Amino acid sequence: MLTAFKFVMFFGLIVCALSACLARRLLISVAIFMSYSVIMSILWVVLKSPDLAITEAAVGAGVTSVLFFVTLKRIRAIGEDEKHE
Amino acid sequence: MSKIKKDYEHTFFGKLERWIAGENDVFYEDPEPMALEEREKKAGHNYLAYLEQIPDVGYSYEKAKAYHYIYRILTVLMGVFIVGTLLYVVYFLPPFGDADNPVNNEVSRRYIEKGMEETGAVNIVAGMILDYRAFDTFGESNVLFIAASAVLLLLKAGDGAKTAKSQKEIGMKEDVILQRVTFILSPMLFLFGIYVILNGHLSPGGGFSGGAIIGGSLILFRNSYGYEAIEQFFTEKTFQNCTLIALGFYCLAKSYSFFTGANHLNSHIPLGTPGDIFSAGLILPLNIAVGIVVACTMYSFYALFSKGGI
Numbered sequence: 256m257l258t259a260f261k262f263v264m265f266f267g268l269i270v271c272a273l274s275a276c277l278a279r280r281l282l283i284s285v286a287i288f289m290s291y292s293v294i295m296s297i298l299w300v301v302l303k304s305p306d307l308a309i310t311e312a313a314v315g316a317g318v319t320s321v322l323f324f325v326t327l328k329r330i331r332a333i334g335e336d337e338k339h340e
Numbered sequence: 341m342s343k344i345k346k347d348y349e350h351t352f353f354g355k356l357e358r359w360i361a362g363e364n365d366v367f368y369e370d371p372e373p374m375a376l377e378e379r380e381k382k383a384g385h386n387y388l389a390y391l392e393q394i395p396d397v398g399y400s401y402e403k404a405k406a407y408h409y410i411y412r413i414l415t416v417l418m419g420v421f422i423v424g425t426l427l428y429v430v431y432f433l434p435p436f437g438d439a440d441n442p443v444n445n446e447v448s449r450r451y452i453e454k455g456m457e458e459t460g461a462v463n464i465v466a467g468m469i470l471d472y473r474a475f476d477t478f479g480e481s482n483v484l485f486i487a488a489s490a491v492l493l494l495l496k497a498g499d500g501a502k503t504a505k506s507q508k509e510i511g512m513k514e515d516v517i518l519q520r521v522t523f524i525l526s527p528m529l530f531l532f533g534i535y536v537i538l539n540g541h542l543s544p545g546g547g548f549s550g551g552a553i554i555g556g557s558l559i560l561f562r563n564s565y566g567y568e569a570i571e572q573f574f575t576e577k578t579f580q581n582c583t584l585i586a587l588g589f590y591c592l593a594k595s596y597s598f599f600t601g602a603n604h605l606n607s608h609i610p611l612g613t614p615g616d617i618f619s620a621g622l623i624l625p626l627n628i629a630v631g632i633v634v635a636c637t638m639y640s641f642y643a644l645f646s647k648g649g650i
Contacts, residue, residue, distance in 0.1 A: 305544035306465050309536065313552035318638050321559055325645040 261301055267294050285323045292316040460611035460620035461541040469546070470623045470630075474594045477626075480548075481590060481633045485583055488637045495644045515564065522564040529557030537631040541620040547630025554631065555638025562639070567647065579636050586629040593622055 271291040278284040292315030299308035348354045434441045451468055459467035469477050537550030562570045597609065612619030 306463075306546065306549065309545055309549040310552065313549055313556055317556040318552060318559070318641070321556075322641060322645055325642065329645065 257301070261298070264294055264298050264301070268298070281327055282324075285320055285327065288323070289316050289320045292319070456614050459623065460614050461623050462614050462620075463541055463543060463546075465544075466541045466546050466623055466627070467620070470541075470626045471621070474622075474626065475598070477547075477630065478590055478594060481587060481630055484633060484637045485587060488583075488640050491641060491644050495648055518564040522560055526557050526561050529553060529560070533557065533631070533635070537627050538617065538624070540627040541623040542615065542617070547627040548634050550627075551631035551634025552638055554635040555642075558635065558639040559642045562643070574639070579640055582632050583636050586632040590626055590629045593625065597622055 268291065271287050271294060275284050275287040275291060278287060292311055295315065296308045296311040299305070299311055349358065451464060451472065455464045455467045455472075456462060459471040461467035461471065533550045533553035535550075536545035536553060537547055540546035540550065558570070558574070600606065609621045611621050614620070618624070
């Protein structure tokens with residue numbers, strides 16, 4: 256059961272990594288990157304290192320994505336301009 | 341008299357003097373001020389004729405397209421090559437969790453067997469990173485502090501620049517749903533972060549993770565209630581003082597502990613009973629120091645990115 260779960264997680268990891276590169280819009284790319292971090296933190300728990308899981312969830316999925324969003328907003332890649340496209 | 345002065349201003353020393361006085365672009369001299377005016381006139385009157393005067397440098401659309409194509413193929417080839425190399429190296433790695441792996445040497449055995457006895461921490465990881473290898477963690481905290489300083493240098497808006505004071509100026513809207521959710525969630529996130537920091541030597545977690553959680557909740561609070569609300573308790577002064585005190589305390593405490601330990605002196609720091617909240621010697625205060633530094637750094641990153649000032 257755990258092995259099957261692990262393989263599903265690994266598959267999701269690879270799919271997330273590829274689609275984060277291939278996504279056309281930057282906002283979607285960042286969101287996929289966020290889900291990559293969440294899957295990674297679940298995998299850390301499976302690999303018995305909960306320390307890393309907490310850090311990965313807080314830094315990878317939380318703070319880094321927020322910084323990406325703010326940067327995208329600052330360079331006007333997302334926001335009000337998107338409606339005109 | 342004025343002609344002499346004007347002539348002097350066009351010599352090298354005259355330019356140097358003007359440059360020292362703070363004038364910009366002294367050494368760049370327009371060859372003919374009249375010519376510029378003429379050019380503008382020309383462009384205004386007949387823009388297409390003006391465009392034809394621009395010399396052809398030899399870039400053509402087809403050439404650029406061909407290069408684009410070649411770049412794409414090379415990128416894919418490069419990516420496949422790197423991925424293949426990495427996968428090939430993974431094939432030679434020792435199996436996961438094997439007893440004969442090179443990591444299972446006397447160092448990790450010592451950490452696992454005597455860690456609790458020597459450091460007093462139930463969580464072996466906390467005992468490792470904040471007792472045996474505390475200087476590494478000190479370096480990491482310093483790296484974070486230096487990163488925050490570099491971002492501050494690069495992104496801080498100057499005194500002359502117009503800084504966005506209210507949240508409307510940076511394009512934020514008052515969102516009722518976000519505010520209600522933050523009202524409930526933010527105190528819990530704060531408490532959870534403090535719990536993770538204070539129990540760093542007993543359960544998984546520690547200064548870095550707890551600090552990141554507190555920083556995340558600060559960012560959430562700032563995002564929903566705006567800059568004015570968070571300035572009530574967190575300003576640039578707070579950031580400076582907290583970071584300085586935390587890093588200074590870490591440095592002094594760990595220097596003392598390492599100095600006495602290296603010279604076989606008694607450091608008078610009680611280890612306590614393993615499992616109690618006040619145990620494990622210096623690990624609890626060091627966790628608090630690291631947590632303060634990380635929380636301040638995370639929040640200041642966000643504030644600098646979004647507003648250009650803490």
